[in-house]
Amino acid sequence: MTVYADTPLWGRHSTLWGHLISDTSLEELHRAADRAGLHPRAFDLDHYDWPASAHRDLERAGAVFVNGRELTRILIASGLRIPLVDRPAARARRTAEHAAQLGLDPAPRDLIVGLVGHVDPLPDEPGAYRLTRDDPAAAPRIEARDETGRAAAEEFLRRADAAARACGETGFVGQAMDVAAGVAAD
Structure with missing residues (x-):
């Protein structure tokens, strides 16, 4: 059971944002986000959005950093992904x-x-x-x-x-x- 984060590339609210996912369960994802100090409102159906300023907190929470393609592959394999069309x-x-x-x-x-x-x-x-x-x-x-x-x-x-x-x-x-x-x- 691991949580993964990609590189923040998405600009909004004067910062760059990345995504945090779990390879196993939403419960694990919520626990990791809480350990990293992410606000519960940052959850978006199958992932958390996280600001670039949270990088160290995510490291301390045990997140493994991967590129965006790898993150998407892991999320799809987990069965938790909700495709854009859905x-x-x-x-x-x-x-x-x-x-x-x-x-x-x-x-x-x-x-x-x-x-x-x-x-x-x-x-x-x-x-x-x-x-x-x-x-x-x-x-x-x-x-x-x-x-x-x-x-x-x-x-x-x-x-x-x-x-x-x-x-x-x-x-x-x-x-x-x-x-x-x-x-x-x-």
């Missing part, structure tokens, strides 16, 4: 499961209940929003394309908080990405 369906299944867990209907385009994983980036559409809350006592972080998106995010949070409280939680913890209903793209 990722939208995997996100839709996750969203449906998490919405059902809270009893949310309708569900947003992309939803995660809890701290592990992240939703798709904010789409470039009118009325789009991406909401993150890691602590039910804290204010959420809302990214919105416009005021319609911000209002839709606030409405989603009201519904999600009520649903979480109905399930015995103190409030919604998770992420959501959606576009306000009835907003047409130009």
